Amino acid sequence: MICVSWNVNGIRAILKKGLTDILAQLDADIVCLQEIKARSDQFEINSEMYPFQYVSSAxxxxxxxxxxxxxxxxxxxxxxxxxxxFDNEGRVITVEYPDAYIVNVYVPTSGMGLNRLDYRLGWDVAFGKYVKSLKKPVMICGDLNVANESIDVFDTFADNFPGFTEQERASFRENLLDEFIDTYRMKYPERIQFSWWSYIGNARAKNQGLRLDYWLVSRELKDYIxxxxxxxxxxxxxxxPILLDINIESSKQLKAP
Structure with missing residues (x-):
């Protein structure tokens, strides 16, 4: 089963940049999008390609x-x-299949100046409790707005840089990594690769980014990655985008109509 997650930073804008062709190319079974910045009546995605579409708007x-x-x-x-x-900003959608839950999440940033850090840390606790309450294995994806290790940033940032503060990294580990596996780091423990780059200073061309996007899975799914x-x-x-290829024993059930 191929699953894709992508913070699109505006669904209407990215549709004009070829999103439909990209989705056709990836041909994923499930696509989770974050930061769509729109209501469902403001855009359209090919329903023949994806007949089941679920939107949560702020x-x-x-x-x-x-x-x-x-x-x-x-x-x-x-x-x-x-x-x-925490539920008025359209940040979480959970879809259930016979053998697993897939949770699409857009974790709030702590903000420049860390003006929203307390909200963010409270969010982490609530979200951790939520995903741990689900009664099947869980696959979590999305923009988690945290770079967990020094290898996940292009340079050493100041402690007050949003997404790389000690508080956020500790919260990520305590509320999610205590029970869920970071699939990318499991597969590539030393690889330096980023998923977000600032629009400022030609950062993407210079590859000056952070790894903020994740596929996390319950430990019982580890051997199927x-x-x-x-x-x-x-x-x-x-x-x-980030992609998870997972081959659990009952994947035929997961993909059944």
Whole structure:
């Protein structure tokens, strides 16, 4: 089963940059998009390619938002994580299949100046509790807005750089990596590769980025991971897509209509 995650930084903008062709090329079974910045009535994605489409929009127009595209119908779909304080920005969609949950998440940034750090840390605790409450193996993907290790940044940033503070990295480890596996780092423990680059200073051409996007899986899925890739040759956003190839024993059930 091929699964793709991508922070598109505006679904309407990236559709004009060839998103449909990119999706056709990747031919993933499930696509999870973050930061779509739109309502479902403001854009259209080919329904023959992906007949099952689920959107969670923020209450604030043109902000945040997530979307899941599925070739095959999930058993259930849930929006948010059941915490009112964190569920008004359209940041979580969970789709259930017979053998696993797939959770698409766009974790809030702590913001320049760390003005939203306390909100972010509270979010981490709530999200960790949510995904650990699910009663099947879990696959988590999205822009998690944290670079876990020094190898995940192009340079040593100041402690107050959002996404690389000690507080955020510790929170990531305590609330998610205590039970879930970082599939990319499992496959490539020493590889230096990034998934986000600032638009400022020609950062992508210089490869001055951070690895902020992840596929995490429950430990019981570890042996079924075929590959976990950062597709940094695909453009259209300040993030690039990430891909998980997973071959669990019951994958036929997961892909069944």
């Amino acid at each position: 209450e604030r127009n043109g902000y945040s938002g997530t979307m899941v595209l599925c070739k095959n119908k999930p058993l259930s779909v849930d929006f948010g994580m059941g915490v009112e304080a 075929v590959d976990s890739k950062i597709l940094d040759d695909i453009y259209g956003s300040d993030h690039c």
